[in-house]
Amino acid sequence: MRFIPVTCEERAEMLAVVGVDSVEELFADLPEDARLARPLALPEPMGEVELAAHLRGLAARNADSEGVVSFLGAGCYDHYIPAIVDAVVSKPAFFTAYTPYQPEVSQGTLQAIYEYQSMVCQLTGMEVANASMYDGATAFAEAALMAVRITKRRRVLVSGAVHPEWLETLRTYVEGGAAVVEAVQSREGVTEAKALTSALADDVAAVMVASPTFFGTLEDVPAIAAATHSAGALLVLGANPILLGVLESPAAQGADIAVAEGQPLGNPMSFGGPGLGMFACRQEHLRQMPGRVAGRTVDVDGRPGFVLTFSTREQHIRREKATSNICSNHALNALAAAVYLSAVGSEGLAGIARSCISKAHYFADALVATGRFAREFAAPFGHEFTLRYRGDVAAMQSAMLERGFLAGLDLGRTSSDLAGLVLFAVTEKRTRVEIDRFVAEVGAL
Amino acid sequence: MRGDDLRERRIGTLIFELGAEESRCVEPPRADVPQVDLQAALGEQVRTVPPALPHVTEVDIARHYERLASANFGVDSGFYPLGSCTMKYNPKVDEWACRLPGFAGVHPYQPESSAQGALELMWELQGMLGEIAGLPAVTLQPAAGAHGELTGLLVIRAYHSARGDSRKKVLVPDSAHGTNPATVAMCGYEVVQVPSDERGGVDLEALKGLLDTDVAALMLTNPNTLGLFDENIARITEAVHAIGALVYCDGANLNAILGKSRPGDMGFDALHINLHKTFATPHGGGGPGAGPVAVSAQLAEYLPGPVATRDGEGTYSLSIPESSIGRMRSFAGNFGVLVRAYAYMRAMGRLGLAEVSEQAVLSANYLKELLRQAWPLAYDRVCMHEFVLSGAQMRKEHGVRTLDVAKRLLDYGYHPPTVYFPLIVDEAMMIEPTETEGKATLDRFAAVLLRIAEEAAENPDLLHGAPYTTPVRRLDEAAAVKRPDLAWRPGPVVGG
Numbered sequence: 001m002r003f004i005p006v007t008c009e010e011r012a013e014m015l016a017v018v019g020v021d022s023v024e025e026l027f028a029d030l031p032e033d034a035r036l037a038r039p040l041a042l043p044e045p046m047g048e049v050e051l052a053a054h055l056r057g058l059a060a061r062n063a064d065s066e067g068v069v070s071f072l073g074a075g076c077y078d079h080y081i082p083a084i085v086d087a088v089v090s091k092p093a094f095f096t097a098y099t100p101y102q103p104e105v106s107q108g109t110l111q112a113i114y115e116y117q118s119m120v121c122q123l124t125g126m127e128v129a130n131a132s133m134y135d136g137a138t139a140f141a142e143a144a145l146m147a148v149r150i151t152k153r154r155r156v157l158v159s160g161a162v163h164p165e166w167l168e169t170l171r172t173y174v175e176g177g178a179a180v181v182e183a184v185q186s187r188e189g190v191t192e193a194k195a196l197t198s199a200l201a202d203d204v205a206a207v208m209v210a211s212p213t214f215f216g217t218l219e220d221v222p223a224i225a226a227a228t229h230s231a232g233a234l235l236v237l238g239a240n241p242i243l244l245g246v247l248e249s250p251a252a253q254g255a256d257i258a259v260a261e262g263q264p265l266g267n268p269m270s271f272g273g274p275g276l277g278m279f280a281c282r283q284e285h286l287r288q289m290p291g292r293v294a295g296r297t298v299d300v301d302g303r304p305g306f307v308l309t310f311s312t313r314e315q316h317i318r319r320e321k322a323t324s325n326i327c328s329n330h331a332l333n334a335l336a337a338a339v340y341l342s343a344v345g346s347e348g349l350a351g352i353a354r355s356c357i358s359k360a361h362y363f364a365d366a367l368v369a370t371g372r373f374a375r376e377f378a379a380p381f382g383h384e385f386t387l388r389y390r391g392d393v394a395a396m397q398s399a400m401l402e403r404g405f406l407a408g409l410d411l412g413r414t415s416s417d418l419a420g421l422v423l424f425a426v427t428e429k430r431t432r433v434e435i436d437r438f439v440a441e442v443g444a445l
Numbered sequence: 446m447r448g449d450d451l452r453e454r455r456i457g458t459l460i461f462e463l464g465a466e467e468s469r470c471v472e473p474p475r476a477d478v479p480q481v482d483l484q485a486a487l488g489e490q491v492r493t494v495p496p497a498l499p500h501v502t503e504v505d506i507a508r509h510y511e512r513l514a515s516a517n518f519g520v521d522s523g524f525y526p527l528g529s530c531t532m533k534y535n536p537k538v539d540e541w542a543c544r545l546p547g548f549a550g551v552h553p554y555q556p557e558s559s560a561q562g563a564l565e566l567m568w569e570l571q572g573m574l575g576e577i578a579g580l581p582a583v584t585l586q587p588a589a590g591a592h593g594e595l596t597g598l599l600v601i602r603a604y605h606s607a608r609g610d611s612r613k614k615v616l617v618p619d620s621a622h623g624t625n626p627a628t629v630a631m632c633g634y635e636v637v638q639v640p641s642d643e644r645g646g647v648d649l650e651a652l653k654g655l656l657d658t659d660v661a662a663l664m665l666t667n668p669n670t671l672g673l674f675d676e677n678i679a680r681i682t683e684a685v686h687a688i689g690a691l692v693y694c695d696g697a698n699l700n701a702i703l704g705k706s707r708p709g710d711m712g713f714d715a716l717h718i719n720l721h722k723t724f725a726t727p728h729g730g731g732g733p734g735a736g737p738v739a740v741s742a743q744l745a746e747y748l749p750g751p752v753a754t755r756d757g758e759g760t761y762s763l764s765i766p767e768s769s770i771g772r773m774r775s776f777a778g779n780f781g782v783l784v785r786a787y788a789y790m791r792a793m794g795r796l797g798l799a800e801v802s803e804q805a806v807l808s809a810n811y812l813k814e815l816l817r818q819a820w821p822l823a824y825d826r827v828c829m830h831e832f833v834l835s836g837a838q839m840r841k842e843h844g845v846r847t848l849d850v851a852k853r854l855l856d857y858g859y860h861p862p863t864v865y866f867p868l869i870v871d872e873a874m875m876i877e878p879t880e881t882e883g884k885a886t887l888d889r890f891a892a893v894l895l896r897i898a899e900e901a902a903e904n905p906d907l908l909h910g911a912p913y914t915t916p917v918r919r920l921d922e923a924a925a926v927k928r929p930d931l932a933w934r935p936g937p938v939v940g941g
């Protein structure tokens with residue numbers, strides 16, 4: 001049998017040692033009525049040749065970024081992934097290992113995590129970062145719970161301009177009553193300052209915003225931070241890791257906890273998962289942080305080495321008093337992010353960010369110039385922007401898909417208030433030729 | 446083979462310390478549109494101090510991570526009998542499959558008509574997992590086991606709320622994994638611990654004493670964390686249901702019962718399945734995994750969305766269940782992991798999966814027989830896919846702890862078993878061989894453990910000092926907390 005190396009003869013020897021005649025006897029503890037009296041109703045096994053053909057067939061029924069020109073983003077981005085990234089994450093010593101609970105034989109994973117944490121601190125300006133969360137949305141939700149623990153307050157104000165799936169995830173995470181989530185209205189694609197200040201009070205644990213917002217706009221984070229801090233609340237800021245190459249760090253902008261969806265850093269879109277939850281905060285809040293942390297120490301011979309540390313926050317030690325229930329995280333995606341950031345470096349990251357932003361601005365101007373689109377929001381934007389389409393968005397998108405383009409996200413799909421709006425994202429992979437072709441085609445519809 | 450230089454630099458040299466200021470690997474593409482003036486486009490928010498990221502060439506990166514990889518132990522390195530974690534072999538074709546552009550390059554928001562292959566895979570996987578679970582409705586959203594637990598308990602909470610029933614407690618056995626009580630707390634429930642009986646199962650009488658109408662659910666791992674199938678399972682689920690509560694199954698140990706017994710048939714209402722255990726997706730050095738949740742028909746409407754559905758014409762789409770608890774994360778799930786699990790399940794097929802459990806259980810019982818002379822069994826019963834030994838006697842007689850045994854195993858080239866879990870066994874050592882190891886491996890491992898038992902008697906200090914041959918030796922964990930060094934920072938001179 002594939003992946004089961006024991007031979008028939010060996011099986012007989014093993015049964016003899018155990019002292020039973022058949023494997024069935026080993027299942028004697030299973031009560032009769034809990035037994036499955038028939039084989040599972042599943043397909044027959046497939047050999048590797050057939051299996052590969054079958055999988056290729058399924059994959060062929062999806063449009064993918066090699067076949068279509070994508071202007072879709074909204075939390076998942078088609079950035080270029082340097083070849084070295086997959087070369088590293090494909091090393092079996094990394095991807096077939098478990099959580100590094102035995103540090104003597106896990107120094108590779110542990111050092112890679114430590115370096116990842118260091119890079120996240122560099123990007124966010126924070127002092128500590130964890131080894132990862134599942135994705136940006138769950139990192140955002142966990143940040144709210146952390147702020148509640150730190151401030152011992154329960155109201156959480158969330159900008160209506162954050163990704164709707166982040167907001168929904170947060171709402172689910174507080175179903176148990178840990179916090180009361182209130183959405184603060186957005187205007188012009190950013191958090192409405194007046195609505196925020198009137199909601200702020202001394203029972204607010206956290207103000208939670210993202211910059212760029214879901215709409216691609218940039219918030220006035222320092223102003224929001226000032227208002228938040230004057231109420232004694234913490235500021236949780238969702239960032240985009242590519243834009244952090246050119247944008248002021250969350251810490252410098254006044255955030256207390258920074259989170260981000262790390263997929264853009266060397267991870268494939270993969271239909272939306274696995275992504276990477278980046279999570280960083282100030283040192284003073286370390287003990288309330290969820291997730292694993294690697295630290296540098298020395299071994300008994302005085303040689304430098306790495307361990308998982310501050311584990312008394314975690315479920316395997318603290319059980320119901322843990323800061324989170326997270327156990328498996330997204331370590332391999334964090335490794336990909338670290339390799340990506342090493343490959344591009346700070347100049348490269350800034351260059352990629354600038355390239356995306358330049359192309360996005362060029363694209364936005366050209367779309368508006370067709371007369372079919374109008375700018376919706378005045379706020380500055382990075383590599384993603386929202387336009388109003390003068391026509392039927394769904395019809396435009398399907399016509400453009402026939403022409404080989406993914407024409408952004410129809411925001412009407414996320415909320416009826418947003419009908420008519422389209423969110424476009426542009427990465428460094430898009431060329432002027434592709435952009436010009438899109439503009440010409442959409443203008444001619 | 447390796448030069449001194451490499452050996453010296455193996456551990457500790459950070460990627461930040463490699464290369465030079467001018468070193469580059471990947472550069473941004475040449476500008477083909479006018480470059481924006483960042484200050485003009487973004488205003489005040491432009492970064493003034495660049496992040497201090499490494500300056501390295503591709504060669505530096507390749508060698509650095511090769512060095513790190515050589516200091517790591519994975520399933521491909523050797524036997525990894527880490528109990529509760531099911532460290533089985535991860536088939537290579539699964540890795541190939543998830544990287545196909547038609548899977549890896551698909552955007553979650555592209556039109557469903559352009560992602561029919563991905564949706565079909567998800568729908569088929571939901572169906573296969575539901576059949577294995579004996580529970581009809583499945584969500585693939587959860588990112589890991591613990592995330593599945595949270596999903597399952599929130600679904601149960603929603604079920605009670607819909608009945609206007611606000612229950613306050615969740616029962617958790619004392620043998621449970623730490624994620625169980627942590628999840629209960631995250632759901633706003635009070636954790637009530639249920640003792641185990643002398644056979645290692647739930648103490649049925651004690652359980653009955655704890656059951657009242659404030660109990661929302663019992664969270665149970667079956668087979669449990671001692672590697673034992675709870676013989677009273679039907680009575681347990683019946684008693685819990687009798688007071689209107691539900692039973693959640695931590696499916697971490699599903700590898701023991703594929704095609705033999707289904708949690709739904711045992712009376713469980715909800716179950717999470719760790720695809721990174723039972724269905725051979727790699728653990729990734731800590732993740733990503735996937736923790737799909739299967740539930741009974743009465744809970745289906747509360748599942749988080751989106752789930753994959755299929756209409757009469759065979760068209761697939763994503764939809765949100767009627768009374769959904771909401772989302773647990775962005776997008777539909779860890780699709781890259783789902784592809785791997787799907788590929789594995791299709792490779793094994795219905796009989797192959799049953800054979801997985803048969804061999805996993807036989808191998809565990811075989812290894813248990815080889816080891817029991819040196820290590821007392823915590824519970825002397827037929828085990829499922831794993832078993833727990835106690836090092837209490839060895840500690841008493843020789844002053845050698847289970848931790849020392851684990852460290853000594855490293856010198857012999859094995860990854861140690863899970864140690865000090867479950868908490869109810871003193872000096873616990875939990876061994877899970879999995880079905881993907883041959884008999885010769887099990888024989889050699891047993892011989893080594895028996896040899897270590899002799900070493901413990903002859904020369905305890907040898908074990909106290911172990912390991913000796915690993916890239917680093919025992920690390921100073923207290924110092925790591927006392928003087929936290931959790932991130933590299935540039936020195937004042939770096940970067941000028």
Ligand SMILES: Cc1ncc(COP(=O)(O)O)c(C=O)c1O
Binds near residue numbers: 589591622697
């Ligand atoms: C019994 C048990 N329950 C729950 C978990 C948590 O699973 P995950 O790490 O996928 O969140 C584990 C994993 O180690 C486990 O062994």
